[in-house]
Amino acid sequence: MIESPVASELLSKINERRVLEFVQRNGPASRAVIARGGGMSAPTVSKAVVSLIRNEFLEETEASQAGFGRPGKLLQLSEQKANVLGVVIDADTCWIGSARLDGAVGEEQSISFRTPKTYDGLLQAVINGLGEITGNVKGDLSERFRGVGLSVPGLFNSRVGETVMSPNLHLLDGQRLAADLSNEIGLQCIALQESHALCVGERMYGAARGMNDFAILDVSTGLGLGIVSGGHLLTGNSGMAGELGHITVVPDGQRCGCGNRGCLETVATDTAFARLISRELGRKVGVKEALTAPAVNGSEEVIAQTVDYLAIAVSAVINIFNPATLFLHGQLMNSDPKIFKRVMRQAKKRTLSPSFKDCRILQSQGNKRLGAVAGIIDHLANELAPAFAPVGNGNTEQAS
Amino acid sequence: MIESPVASELLSKINERRVLEFVQRNGPASRAVIARGGGMSAPTVSKAVVSLIRNEFLEETEASQAGFGRPGKLLQLSEQKANVLGVVIDADTCWIGSARLDGAVGEEQSISFRTPKTYDGLLQAVINGLGEITGNVKGDLSERFRGVGLSVPGLFNSRVGETVMSPNLHLLDGQRLAADLSNEIGLQCIALQESHALCVGERMYGAARGMNDFAILDVSTGLGLGIVSGGHLLTGNSGMAGELGHITVVPDGQRCGCGNRGCLETVATDTAFARLISRELGRKVGVKEALTAPAVNGSEEVIAQTVDYLAIAVSAVINIFNPATLFLHGQLMNSDPKIFKRVMRQAKKRTLSPSFKDCRILQSQGNKRLGAVAGIIDHLANELAPAFAPVGNGNTEQAS
DNA sequence: ACACCTTTCTAAACACCGCTTACAAAGCGT
């Protein structure tokens, strides 16, 4: 049990967070609209707004919507101070961008660059990139930005903020990018494992908006899995939860990057598919080319070798997590409808039918950029006030 | 976002819950002790106690511990009204018992009986059993008990309170035992899937006391899995989360009760082990006998066929959930240290090493009875006030 | 142009909460 004096200020903090989230979600609004929509009384909203303006989260605009009675002054996110930065680190490309606190990413305010070869190079490139984006900012970054969110690949230990191992980007191994960046630029930096970032982003601003029980399975070079259950991101004890790719499905199968044999990741990814088709064609092809290869269009049997294992992954996720929605993300499934259909058909066979019926399966674009941004925004919101779920912890279900 | 007016009463409710939980955990205590131990001021505790006494959760005893100054009056759980009932339904045996709100099960106040053959028979038997235990209660059950917690096997949909499918006890299929029971006896009845019950029980009163990230893998006839992550029981959208037993590990393996082929459950359970040994011996033996069979003591290879798959299950759990602690529960592992050791050795090979290092693996006795009781107690506590975790929702981790 | 209506926003009063302070109550030791 956590010790914490339950002070009265808690209530006002909770309400402040509510007001801010209302504006984040619904755009500029007057106090009266917020009061009605957020289930608070008008004076309460007013007080929260005063505090939020003082802390430069909100600002009052002149604009006032036309209507019947007295027009209300709209409140919007502070243009000067309600901004964050997002950084996505990937094996080949990195991205940096700025966003408002509502997650709107300024596309003109973003850059991409090839991932440097060394850790120091990467750190410096990120620092330079941040400077480039915020070039017009005089003085300290912290005058306009409240923090930086990072999406990092590989196994990331969130308890200590360290990338433990990144199979596709070894320069991160053992490094603490968020901490190092924070030391350099003096802004708080929050890193999330990329699959977790995907989840947080989709939940806050994407297809999973408002959903409390969903999973995202990301099929690309590896298998990434992010889970939100009961409204909480499943992180595990150290943030390493979701490593579906390394469960054994072929007891004496092919060797995997993790050192083991027969991991799901060796047979149910883009890479595995490309390798298979390459062998079929007798020459090395990439994923894109593999998908359009005649062998693929010709025979179900060839794609079955990858797709049926993918179905095992899908059904494992549904069986184990019982999500209300499962988002599938990845070239393989989103390019060829035949493949998606087969995944669905096979997964249906392999999944417990009540859980399968209970789960909507959707294709998803996903977006690590939104994820990085959402990560820091979520953190800022939690800093403001704890998320408060007044319905208990969902352990039990009433039947009376 | 959940609408709920943040009333001031919230704070006092939270404190009431704290006081109650303090007494549940630490036994009878004076107001002063509770104030010191619970991080509240003395007057706050006094007020909460007044309310709790009024609602018959607590009562003041005459007893006063000897000491230096003025002796404090001890507060304890109400003997008259702070009681609940627990019901465990199993394939062959059922159990009914009463417990105090601190989870202390009155052993003399409990009975077991063979599971009836029909649903109506079961319902009636439970009602009769409850009557037997509470025989000395005059009038309504609700005069002494606050509710009934049930542990049920199989797939249980907690959203509608219905057992969807129970492979080992088909009479429950499609039934809503908790609701039916509630209608009959007029007490609120809460059902939990047995693996989830195990989790809740271990967390509240057992080996997992106070742990926020752990998993319990229950190996018996089937494979049961319960997960607590970030302090929350993982239920999924409908309470069907944790069905690890039906992920496919032998793509064209043996047929499983679920209708599929090669499920983990067909190769990594007590039953699977007994079947294997039976074939080895040329005659049918049970699990107990199988464990002591000469073939088992002789060769590693025989047990390896079951145990290595069990290791796959263990490593899947650790990879996917990254728990701080994993409890292994079941005859197979808890009887023969050789088997447990081999599970550990194989699991270590198959698990991502950072996650494996991060996880303590313990054997556990587990106890569905405590689970059933804990289920209803947890529900009552949530009814009193929402669980309050003031540290945010753990989505992100600061690195600055 | 003016009264009227509708809606927005805030000030005041009230009830509730937890905390600090002050004090009465209840035993023990000398």
Next chain:
DNA sequence: ACGCTTTGTAAGCGGTGTTTAGAAAGGTGT
């Protein structure tokens, strides 16, 4: 019997959300 120590509660303070009342601001209709 007196002091000592601890317990428990009453009063006052600052904080919070709500209701009520009223001022502010703009359109509508005559």
